[in-house]
Amino acid sequence: MISSRQLFFTIALARISALLVLLPVVQSGDARQDAWIAVILATAASVVIVYLGTYLASRYPEKSLGHFASDLLGKPMGTIVTCLLALSFYALCLIRTRLMSLVLISHFMRRTPGWALAVPVLLTAMYGAMNGPDTVGRASEFLFTIMIMIIVGALIMSCIWGIDRVGGLRPVLSRGLRPVLAASVPATFLGLVSGLQVLALGRFTVDKRRMTRAAALALIVSGLVLLAVTIDVLTTLGPTQAQMYVTPVLALASSIFIEGTLERLDLVLMASWLLGITFDVTTLLMSSAILIGNSFRLDYRKVAFVLTLLGIVPVSHRFTDIFTMRRLHSIPVTGIWSVVIVAGTLMPVLIAHLLRQRKGGS
Amino acid sequence: MRRVGLLVLVFLMAIGFSGCWDSAEIEEVAIVGSLAIDKGEEGMIVVSLEVINPGALASGTSGAIAESPIVSVMTRDEAYSIPAAISSAQQRTPRRICTGLVNTIVVGQALALEGIGEYIDCFVRNATVRSSAVMTTCDTGAGLLQRPFMFPLPSRTLAGLYSTAPLSGMTKAVTVSEFLAKLSEPGIEPISLHTVGRKTKDVEVKRHGEDIKHTDPAIVREQPTDVYTNLDAELPPGSPLLDPYKESSSGEFVTATTINIGIAAYRGDKLVGFLDDYEARGYLWTVGKVEGGAVEIDDPGGSGKKIALSVIRSSSSIKPVLEQGALRMEVEIHVDLETRQLPMGTVVDSGSFLDALENALNALILREARTTLNKVQKELKTDIYGFGNRVYRTNPKLWAELEPRWNEEVFPDLEVNFTVKSRIRAPGAAYGVSTR
Known part of the structure; x- marks a missing residue:
């Protein structure tokens, strides 16, 4: 069982890791200086959607989506809507593992094959998932603390030892709301995926009443961290150039140099991101395994093992590259994916729950 | 069994994360x-x-x-x-x-x-x-x-x-x-x-x-x-x-x-000219990036000698002002200094002397900033001050109009008003050197 505090750390860490290096609010769309508004919009939208998820999870305290979806919609339909979300978690788990290896290869380890980086992460994720939510929850406390310390440290160093800030933030919605809304789509998607893990982890949470608050607070806190990072990136690198980097945050860190003390901040940041992304991949794999396991009445540990074996080839094979990863995080792909999750999983279950409630069922 | 699995996992992780393929002694x-x-x-x-x-x-x-x-x-x-x-x-x-x-x-x-x-x-x-x-x-x-x-x-x-x-x-x-x-x-x-x-x-x-x-x-x-x-x-x-x-x-x-x-x-990416010595300082006054160095001014006491001061810090604010269709820049420069060398017998503690010194400094800083600005505007024709960027940030619509002809037409004739506020923060380690 995990405490609501551990749930908060889990969701916040997963969201920060997912958004930190790619920083889709800066890369996607054309929000330019207004990308920071996109962070706020994405956080607000994620909170609303995740609230609906936690509402359902708190109504069925001893069950995961895999259980109560079948109860509400019937076995076949319940399995389909559950698998839709579970497969989203699983796909993102594989995408993120592959992305991590590709970023490492393109930036630092050009001759290292992708599998040598991706497979150990996937195996670590499997080990974490098979140990269950208790272990993951405890790890989240430590990893979140480490990651926040490094991010805050990097921001302070950027302010003190960073280069002159040339990009101002002034033009607020000068080109309308559309570019900002577009830029917020990938961040909303990644936020809601992190938050909707409560549909799998909710049944393992000790204090169900605090679940909603913990999830919302996690999204808000991670949103604040991302807001600070986004503003730092925009003002230091300039909105135009920041959009051009594969990983804007690493580019920002690379511009910081403290003579005789810290030669390469980007390596420190990369190390913390690796920790975060490994944790994120673990929670996604575990959530996916729990949902599938609960839906088919299987032990989620065995499911996690099978999913890991199935994922080794996709995360290692060269058929995906950094361009594929960029397209997978693009506005159309993440927009459609968000709609599929909300309309295909969340809304049918929510409507079925409300209808049952109206009829007086429990 | 679980321990064996853990050992295998650690072994595999060691292979991957060591990055052997890219290792270089x-x-x-x-x-x-x-x-x-x-x-x-x-x-x-x-x-x-x-x-x-x-x-x-x-x-x-x-x-x-x-x-x-x-x-x-x-x-x-x-x-x-x-x-x-x-x-x-x-x-x-x-x-x-x-x-x-x-x-x-x-x-x-x-x-x-x-x-x-x-x-x-x-x-x-x-x-x-x-x-x-x-x-x-x-x-x-x-x-x-x-x-x-x-x-x-x-x-x-x-x-x-x-x-x-x-x-x-x-x-x-x-x-x-x-x-x-x-x-x-x-x-x-x-x-x-x-x-x-x-x-x-x-x-x-x-x-x-x-x-x-x-x-x-x-x-x-x-x-x-x-x-x-x-x-x-x-x-x-x-x-x-x-x-x-x-x-x-x-x-x-x-x-x-x-x-x-x-x-x-x-x-853009092409070199157009150089600013050396006092020209460079003139530019740095305007953008508020003078980090040190000595400034020499004539003794306001009328000794005919020079007074040396060292810069502690400087800063500036640049604001675009649009009035009746005419764009101008208001630049306010703040400089903190301390005295370093004065004619013997000069005691730096009187308000009127410090005022005179600060006025002389203001005039020097203004002269250097103006001289450099003139060169940059008329000869180099490149907005290294970022005046255009200030316009873009405060008035994006106006910038859209001005951008195509900014460096060639607008920037060379742009009116720039300077306000210099220098302040002597300390006399150094002594107010002066006493004489018999």
């Missing part, structure tokens, strides 16, 4: 400290690499020279692109060339005049080259890398210079990242540090693997030779060259690395 890499690019022939560039020999450096510190005393070697290769030139250098370098520690990028003046955007692109795409590397424009990039001064390595000399020269209040260190940000943002043009050259000597040059000029490679403590003008073709006729001076320790004639340092102004 320190004694197997050729560390590049500085990189210079100059204009070559037929559209090519000459890339000079200062390759450091860490073993010689280490033996130098312990006192015993166990291996080659050469602490750095310079390779020069000609190609159409930087990666091709580095590949060419790799052909005859027995260690793997590592650009991860490049802390200085020197751009030759002739190349900078034609544009350096594509070379900046190369540095940005290569994640191993850190974007905190300082950029400088020099008469010849290669020349700057040939001989160290006060440090065993040219790169250390340059790195030291970049961190200390801004304390003169007459230049500013600019990193690749900063240059690039200004290059990509609207309404602001990039600058770089400017070092004025010295003699270049012949070294081995390869073009497509074929020797075109072969003399001894540049090593520490060699006699300088004349400029090979056919290759570099860069030293302008009026370029001030430093004569060799006799090094006290060895008795050898050694040229210093630089003789002057200032600011190079770009428009």
Whole structure:
């Protein structure tokens, strides 16, 4: 069982890791200086959607989506809507593992094959998932603390030892709301995926009443961290150039140099991101395994093992590259994916729950 | 069983995360400290690499020279692109060339005049080259890398210079990242540090693997030779060259690395001119980046002597004002100083004296800022102050109208009003020197 505090750390860490290096609010769309508004919009939208998820999870305290979806919609339909979300978690788990290896290869380890980086992460994720939510929850406390310390440290160093800030933030919605809304789509998607893990982890949470608050607070806190990072990136690198980097945050860190003390901040940041992304991949794999396991009445540990074996080839094979990863995080792909999750999983279950409630069922 | 699984997992992780495929022992890499690019022939560039020999450096510190005393070697290769030139250098370098520690990028003046955007692109795409590397424009990039001064390595000399020269209040260190940000943002043009050259000597040059000029490679403590003008073709006729001076320790004639340092102004990726000495300070007053240095003014007491003050800090605010369709800039400069040298008997504690001193300082700062602004507006015609960027940030619609003709028409005639507020914060360690 995990405490609501551990749930908060889990969701916040997963969201920060997912958004930190790619920083889709800066890369996607054309929000330019207004990308920071996109962070706020994405956080607000994620909170609303995740609230609906936690509402359902708190109504069925001893069950995961895999259980109560079948109860509400019937076995076949319940399995389909559950698998839709579970497969989203699983796909993102594989995408993120592959992305991590590709970023490492393109930036630092050009001759290292992708599998040598991706497979150990996937195996670590499997080990974490098979140990269950208790272990993951405890790890989240430590990893979140480490990651926040490094991010805050990097921001302070950027302010003190960073280069002159040339990009101002002034033009607020000068080109309308559309570019900002577009830029917020990938961040909303990644936020809601992190938050909707409560549909799998909710049944393992000790204090169900605090679940909603913990999830919302996690999204808000991670949103604040991302807001600070986004503003730092925009003002230091300039909105135009920041959009051009594969990983804007690493580019920002690379511009910081403290003579005789810290030669390469980007390596420190990369190390913390690796920790975060490994944790994120673990929670996604575990959530996916729990949902599938609960839906088919299987032990989620065995499911996690099978999913890991199935994922080794996709995360290692060269058929995906950094361009594929960029397209997978693009506005159309993440927009459609968000709609599929909300309309295909969340809304049918929510409507079925409300209808049952109206009829007086429990 | 679970423990065995854990052991297998740890073993597999060790294989992956150790990054064995990219591992390189320190004694197997050729560390590049500085990189210079100059204009070559037929559209090519000459890339000079200062390759450091860490073993010689280490033996130098312990006192015993166990291996080659050469602490750095310079390779020069000609190609159409930087990666091709580095590949060419790799052909005859027995260690793997590592650009991860490049802390200085020197751009030759002739190349900078034609544009350096594509070379900046190369540095940005290569994640191993850190974007905190300082950029400088020099008469010849290669020349700057040939001989160290006060440090065993040219790169250390340059790195030291970049961190200390801004304390003169007459230049500013600019990193690749900063240059690039200004290059990509609207309404602001990039600058770089400017070092004025010295003699270049012949070294081995390869073009497509074929020797075109072969003399001894540049090593520490060699006699300088004349400029090979056919290759570099860069030293302008009026370029001030430093004569060799006799090094006290060895008795050898050694040229210093630089003789002057200032600011190079770009428009886009092309060099358009230089601001040296007080011109550079005039620019730095306006953007609020004077980090130190001494200021001399006439004694307001009427002694006819000069008073020296040192700058503690400076800052500025730039605000665009649009009134009745006319755009102007309001620049407010704040400078904090303390007195350093005054005519004997002058006691710095009276309000009226300090007021007179501050008024004289205001006038000096205003004069320097105005003189530089005039040169930048009328001669260089490049908005290195970022006035356009302020307009863009405060009034994007107005900027959309002005942007196409900003550098050519609007900026040269832009009205700029200065308000200077200097303040003497301290008299130094004493109010004065008493006389009999």
